[in-house]
Amino acid sequence: MDAQSQDWNDLRLFLAVARAGTLSGAARALGINHSTVFRRITAFEERLGVRLFDRLPNGYVLTAPGEEMRDTVARIEEEIAAMALKVTGQDQRPSGTIRITATDMLAVGVLPPHLAAFRAEWPRIELELLVSDSVLDLARREADVALRVGNPVQDTLVGRRVGRLAFAVYASAELLAREAGDPERGDWVGYGSSHGPLSRNLARWWPGMRQVCRTNSITAAVAAAKAGMGLAALPCAIADREADLIRLAPFPEDFGLDLWLLTHEDLRQTARIRAFLDFITGALAAEADLLEGRAPRRGTGGTAAAEG
Incomplete structure (x- = not known):
């Protein structure tokens, strides 16, 4: 399954872990529990067939493919937010x-x-x-x-x-x-x-x-x-x-x-x-x-x- 078919929620989860550097930090940001983040980010990597994070004692560190995905997803997030603002502003x-x-x-x-x-x-x-x-x-x-x-x-x-x-x-x-x-x-x-x-x-x-x-x-x-x-x-x-x-x-x-x-x-x-x-x-x-x-x-x- 390629990246284009991924659910936006998976991409948001990935971005939260990338920003926080820990599962617990991402869980707090998204309002879900630690185990849910662990399960979903692991399943996401398996579906992509790519390791996005190195699991280190002090947290999750992006791999080279992970860094590339982070930059792309961050741009998508900005575009979605900008679109939502413009649409809402017309209300x-x-x-x-x-x-x-x-x-x-x-x-x-x-x-x-x-x-x-x-x-x-x-x-x-x-x-x-x-x-x-x-x-x-x-x-x-x-x-x-x-x-x-x-x-x-x-x-x-x-x-x-x-x-x-x-x-x-x-x-x-x-x-x-x-x-x-x-x-x-x-x-x-x-x-x-x-x-x-x-x-x-x-x-x-x-x-x-x-x-x-x-x-x-x-x-x-x-x-x-x-x-x-x-x-x-x-x-x-x-x-x-x-x-x-x-x-x-x-x-x-x-x-x-x-x-x-x-x-x-x-x-x-x-x-x-x-x-x-x-x-x-x-x-x-x-x-x-x-x-x-x-x-x-x-x-x-x-x-x-x-x-x-």
């Missing part, structure tokens, strides 16, 4: 599904009320929210729309700056009852090497800060701060809604992260995508005071006198 019906990707911070702390309001206005459009700190590839249709911090440079994407997240120092009433809440000497919930710009500025502003807990998740930092584990640098739009948190102090310098709403250029005129982009842009613009830390506190914790 002018305000219905169907929109796949949205965002980090946990935005998916939990910012988007939910706006997604609910959008669904109320556009009941024929279904939403799928993909929560991931990794950057999903919009060109390969891993998602249709992304709400991201920062504007990635990618020629095929179009985007709008839809807001700016301001940050401040927050603490729980419980923590402030047992210590002064001094940013220079107090316990902190930090971010380690993650959230680079924020971490670097915190270390520069308060070089004596003592990080008793580190996390790569803003959402986890909110929970830890509410539990009284330490001070935390948090987005005002999220922390100001928490009754258990007190805004202790502003940052010594202006600091904020731009929010960008992105989609692929071939999708932006699709009716459901255009409706979503316009709706979320307007909703976040209406929340500019909250996002930038100027809105009145919604929680009962208040603002500490230290902020002034």
Whole structure:
């Protein structure tokens, strides 16, 4: 049986193993189990009569024929994705599904009320929210729309700056009852090497800060701060809604992260995508005071006198 008669699913499986270098990595990417990948890739090689991978202790390494097939299949995948984008972009019906990707911070702390309001206005459009700190590839249709911090440079994407997240120092009433809440000497919930710009500025502003807990998740930092584990640098739009948190102090310098709403250029005129982009842009613009830390506190914790 020659390569032309192979099922596209076999080629996708082959490409996943080639990219991941392991069966387990390919299984995670495809949402199937390890044994299924092993069985199908072995059967695929047998049908072709060609060994595509060398099985090494540290993973699967492409043979010369495998490398040639990888390049060909990758080009086919790109062409299929491009064709799907163009076809989808011609769909002018305000219905169907929109796949949205965002980090946990935005998916939990910012988007939910706006997604609910959008669904109320556009009941024929279904939403799928993909929560991931990794950057999903919009060109390969891993998602249709992304709400991201920062504007990635990618020629095929179009985007709008839809807001700016301001940050401040927050603490729980419980923590402030047992210590002064001094940013220079107090316990902190930090971010380690993650959230680079924020971490670097915190270390520069308060070089004596003592990080008793580190996390790569803003959402986890909110929970830890509410539990009284330490001070935390948090987005005002999220922390100001928490009754258990007190805004202790502003940052010594202006600091904020731009929010960008992105989609692929071939999708932006699709009716459901255009409706979503316009709706979320307007909703976040209406929340500019909250996002930038100027809105009145919604929680009962208040603002500490230290902020002034």
